[in-house]
């Protein structure tokens with residue numbers, strides 16, 4: 001039985017011919033990936049009876065996706081995100097045992113080497129939004145503190161933009177890198193997260209429009225947490241009660257990642273400072289997993 005028959009698709013000479021041409025691929029994994037891609041692509045074209053005009057439209061669309069990418073914008077990741085592929089790959093690669101903090105999409109707005117802050121400092125850098133005090137602990141699977149984890153945090157401002165989306169902004173805003181203390185504790189000031197739309201001014205926006213979908217993400221704060229001996233965690237914390245929790249444009253919400261963000265009237269904040277305007281607090285603990293014994297090498301920057 002051919003591979004195509006085993007997949008439940010019809011036997012077709014063109015598919016068999018391409019698969020045969022791939023047979024001498026030296027790397028076994030490359031061979032498996034390319035053969036599966038060809039089988040599924042051909043099955044898609046047969047199932048949909050793809051026309052030449054539709055094929056050309058798809059080529060033009062992917063060309064536009066590539067042309068939209070710059071060193072500040074990654075439209076291919078955005079495409080993967082809105083198709084649910086990023087979240088599928090994240091889920092497949094990060095099975096989280098009960099009690100562990102679940103992973104979610106990385107997104108396109110992380111910046112390597114963001115400014116470093118001491119615990120308790122304000123990472124907002126003047127970004128618009130109501131102040132928010134964030135605190136928590138980084139723990140291991142048995143609830144033990146994980147000392148000195150590196151915590152990378154980033155978010156959009158009150159108008160729904162990341163600093164990297166603002167042309168001409170000289171300094172980082174609402175992002176930073178902190179180091180947890182010896183008990184795994186961390187704390188910092190930022191601004192409260194708000195729901196925002198993913199970029200819609202490119203081909204992915206046109207795709208959302210053509211399929212009747214909205215572009216909104218529910219309010220969230222991004223975290224990337226790394227500590228020796230533990231799996232690196234890439235996740236968000238979402239605002240309970242916010243809009244779009246059940247229709248995130250990129251399918252990133254996990255119920256375990258939804259937390260209470262509490263609004264307070266002016267008064268004394270948890271760090272003892274006097275606040276003359278309303279402020280928010282978020283308290284969230286992260287539970288890391290031990291590093292796999294022979295974890296495969298991972299690229300410096302995740303792509304999903």
Ligand code: BEZ
Nearest residue numbers: 078081107108109198250
């Ligand atoms: C984000 O949360 O930053 C994001 C994730 C996926 C696509 C666009 C934005």
Ligand code: FE
Nearest residue numbers: 107156220222
């Ligand atoms: Fe985000």
